[in-house]
Amino acid sequence: MRSIAALVGAVGLLAAGLVAVPPAPAGQAIPPAGAPVSLGEIAVVPLDDRPFPAVTPLEIAAAGGHTAIAPPTDDLGEFFTYGDADAVGQWWLEAAAEADASVVALPMLAYGGLVASRACGTDLETARERLSVLEEVKTANPDRPVYAFDVIQRLTIEPTSGYPGSYSGPVRRWAELMDQVENLGMEELRAEYEQVAASIPEEIRTDYLCARARNHQINQDMIHAAADGTIDFLVLGQDDASAYGPHRAEKERLAALIAELGVGDRVKIYPGADVLGALLTAKLVVERLGVDPSVAVEWSRTPGEEWTAPYQDIPYGDLVNEYITTLGAVRSDTPDADVLLMANTSGAGSLHPFVDRISAEVAHGRLVAIGDDAVAGVVDPELMSLVSPRIDLAELGGWSGWNVGISLSQSVVRAALLEAGGTLRAGEGPRDNLVPRQRAQVLTGAAAAHQRLLLEELIHTDLYRNNVRAAVRQYAVDHGDDPQYMTQVFEGANALAVQRTDALAEALFAEEFAGVSIRLGSDGRREHTAVVSAMAGLDLRLGWPRYQELDVFPDVVLTDEPPADPVTLALLPARLDVRPGEATSLELTAVLRNDTAARVTATLAVAAPEGWATPTPASVRLEPFQVFEVPVEVTTAELTPDSDAAVELSLTPRGGTPVTTTATVSAAWRNVALASSGASVTASGYWNQYSPDRAIDGNSASTASRWITAAGPAHWLEVRFAAPEPVDTVDLYQYGGYLLTDYTLSALVDGTWQDVVAVTGNTEVAPQHTFETVVATALRLEITGTRDGQVRLYELEATCRTAGACG
Incomplete structure (x- = not known):
């Protein structure tokens, strides 16, 4: 089995360009090409051997110019084969003596990993004895930070069909x-509580309670360890x-x-498990770089203060605020914040304005990260379908398809390295100064790690989970396996996963990464850029014998050749x-960004359909790395x-060769029943979170x-205009298979309701109803027939389309 370290590539700057470097053996740092240059070494004890908790922290360190080392993969175990906690503890004891700092997953040291922590095979005294390595390490290395995390046990057990997982739901x-x-005295639920308990074998309940009690005691022990200085920073992840x-x-x-021990500045509790190793590694890197990046946050649909993500409390x-603070960054909503986090939440509303913001900020060269938690466990397909045609994904500061x-x-690590680039040092001593050539090496290796992180996340949570995972699951079911x-x-399942994902990954790289120019930062003398040239290798596999996760290890090649498209x-x-049928003046803006250290002189031209008025071509000159805006006035036919x-x-x-981009102009009738146009809505009622405002949100x-x-005999929806x-036209966008069959539409005209449409036996998913133009202040939809007594309505749109009557 290959080691974790061997699966993390590195890139260095050579005389002939930038090339991929072969991986290092297990437990060793991965040097860049030529003389090894690293800003420091971090020893990482992972939560388990999956890439998310094991490899991502190493890549985060590399993206910040640091080297991270981890135990041999065989010692970390695999799924129900728990890790060798004693061997990992011994590895860390030795590695910590050489490393500048450590990030430690306490469940691995105490029990052998996250899955092992959910069972009571390790007793409390054994766990405590294993964790005594914390004090040994700190005593031997008092000035080297130890950042650690533990986990507050989740609600259920492993969901396998065999013992014990068939009881995961109960x-x-x-x-x-x-x-x-x-705890809360809800006695009305006692009968159900006792019934559910009786359906679960006693041995499973006993083991579950034993593990919870042991883990809770260890969590308390670790808080005391933080109080006495054995642990410098502790996160208890929910x-x-x-x-x-x-x-x-x-x-x-x-x-x-x-609160009692007064360690609130050093001990945090918030949701998260797999992410914590990466978070604490990033915290160490940012602190070692000596900068305080700022982060602005914008939400897609529901404001973050009003939304709780699935499986969080x-x-x-x-x-988001807890994560930003942990990283040592500062929340700032000013336009010049170092990082713009575009956080995709679920709920009502159109994603188009959110994507407009992403594309505009990326066009201006801003470091934009997408935190995509709207759909549990995957990249939001709707968001991806809107973003990918607009930008090159390689330009992003990050994309997490289920864990912001x-x-x-x-x-944040990327922003910190770019800010510190010209002053990078390998240590505190006078001999640790880096010459510009060495700083360029660090910046190049960091950029390669950054690109690998983007690819790993997108291939796993988008390509595999959205497009392949279901087929792998079905393959196991069809062959009688769990x-x-x-x-x-x-x-066979692994071969299917690899084959299908590999083809998608190659296409993703070609479309979104190949040929994209990346700004590396300054070495103190000049700015450097590189071009994402090739994906020299792609290692894919199902890491555990289950269908959920795909291990993804891309090998990215950067070159120092001039980009094909410098702007x-x-x-x-x-x-x-x-509006259809009218000539319209458009006020567009061209954003030109020079991605090179050379001055670029070019001709800017606009093309449009015949009969449209466009500006004449103009000559523009862009200084190195300049972002330049040009107003573009177009009049349509x-x-x-x-x-x-x-x-x-x-x-x-x-x-050079032309670079082109387009803007799409759509002839669309003005929808006056939009919340964004001032409309409001009331209804007879709604189910769960599916409130009536979602029928006028533009989605x-x-x-x-x-x-x-x-379910009920009748329902109504009333939309009031601003x-x-x-x-004269109403469109109803419905849910296929559950249509509104019988309904009436009324308009409020001069204070009086008058029927404009009456329908029985509807069979259309998106019926369009036209009627004589009325000047109305509201519309009312009365529904008396559906398939099952429930209403399911995506959107009600109200427009005026009659020539001469619409004002």
């Missing part, structure tokens, strides 16, 4: 009811939580102990609507309804953005 419900009945469960009371007791905005902590860690713990068909070009806004046209912007450098495609009711509006 165990979770039993744990929730335990808290509600025994693993997969909900509003109720034993973790709630445990967390309260742990918080009380933290605090508002998302609070979690990863993209935050990656982007997809959660394959014991019979793992090799990045954007036309903003990239999409806009105009009349467009037919529901048609699209393109404005093409081209930039032709002197002696007619996302299943998260629907008005849904409980002012009286001419209306």
Whole structure:
């Protein structure tokens, strides 16, 4: 088995260009090409052997110019084969003597990993004895920071079909009811609590409670270790939580102990498990670089303060703030913040304005990270479909398809290194000064690690999980095996996962990474850039014998050749609507970004359909790394309804090939029933979070953005406009298979409701209803027939389309 260290590539600057460097043996640092240059070494004890907790911290360190080392992979175990906690402890004892700092997963040291921590095979005294290595390390290396994390146990057990996992669902419900009945006195739930408990074998319940009690005591021990200075910084991560469960009371007791000991500045509790190693590694790197990056945050749909992500128990905005603080960064919503975190939350609303912001900021050269937690466990497909045509993903500061902590860690480290680039040092002594050539090596290796991190995340959480994972699961089921713990068909399932993902990954790299120019930063004398040249290798495999995760190890090659396209070009806004049948003046902005250290002189030209008015070509000159804005005034001809046209912007450098980009102009009727246009909505009721405001949010495609009711004989929805509006057309976007069959549409005209549409037996998913133009202040949809008594409606749109009647 290859070691973790051997799976993390490195890149160095050679005379012939930038090339990939072969990996180092297990437990050793990975030097760049030529003379080894590293800003420091961090010893990392991972949570387990999966790439997310084991490899990502090493890559985060590399992205910050540091070297991270980890124990041999065989010592970390695999799934139900627990890690060798004693061997890992001995490895760390020796490694810590050479490293500048350490990041330690306490469940690995105490029990042999995260999965092992959920069972009671290790007793309390053994766990304590193993953790005594903390004091040994600190005593021997008192000036070297030890950042550690432990986990507050999740609600349930491993979800396998064999013992004990067939009870994972009942165990979770039993744990929730335990808290509600025994801690909160909800006696009305006692009967269910006792019934669920009786359905679970006693040995499973006993083992579960034993593990929780032991882990809770160890968490308390670690808080005391932080208080006495054995641990310099401690995070207790809340693993997969909900509003109720034993973790709630445990967390309260742990918080009380933290307050009692006065260590709130050094001990934190918040959601997260797999991410914590990367987060603490990034914290160390940022501190060692001696900078304080600033982070601005914008939300996609629901503000983070009003949304709690699945499997978490605090508002998302609070979690983001905790992560930013842990990293040593500063929350700042000013336009010049070093990092812009675009956090994708779920809820009602269109993603288009969110994506417009992403593309505009990337076009201006800003470091933009996408924290994508809207859909549990994966990249949000809707977001990806909108972002990828607009930017090159290689330009991003990070993308986490289910854990904002990863993209935050990656982007903050990137920002810190770019800020510190011209003053980088390998240590504190006079001999640790780096010459510019060595700083350039560090910057290049860091950029390669940054690109690997982007690829690893996108290949795993988008390509594999969104496009391949279901097929791998079905393969195991079809062959009579458990997809959660394959014991019979793992090799075939692995071959299927690798084959299908590999083809998608090659296409992703070619489209989003190959040829993209990357700004490396300054070595103190000049700015450096590199071009993402090739993916020289891609190692894919199912790391554990289950279908959920794919291990991804890309080998990225950078070159110092001039980019094929020295200027990045954007036309903003990239999409806009105009009224059909009218000529419209458009005010667009061209954003030109010189990605090289050379001056660029070029000709800027605009092309549009025949009959449109466009500006004449102009000559522009861009200084090295300059971002330049040019207003572009275009007047359209009349467009037919529901048609699209393109404005093409081209930039032709002197002696070079043109670079082009487009903006799409759509002929769309003005929808007066939009919340963003001032409309408001009320309804007879709604089910769960599917409130009526989701029917006027402009999103007619996302299943998260629907008005849904409980079952009943009749329902109504009323939309009030910001002012009286001419209306003659209403479109209803419905959920296929669950149509509104019988309904009436009424308009409020001069204070009186008048019916404008009556329908029985509807069979259309998106019926469009036209009627004589009325000037209305509101519309009312009365629904008397559906398939099952529930309403499921994506969107109600109200427009005026009659020539001469719409004002």
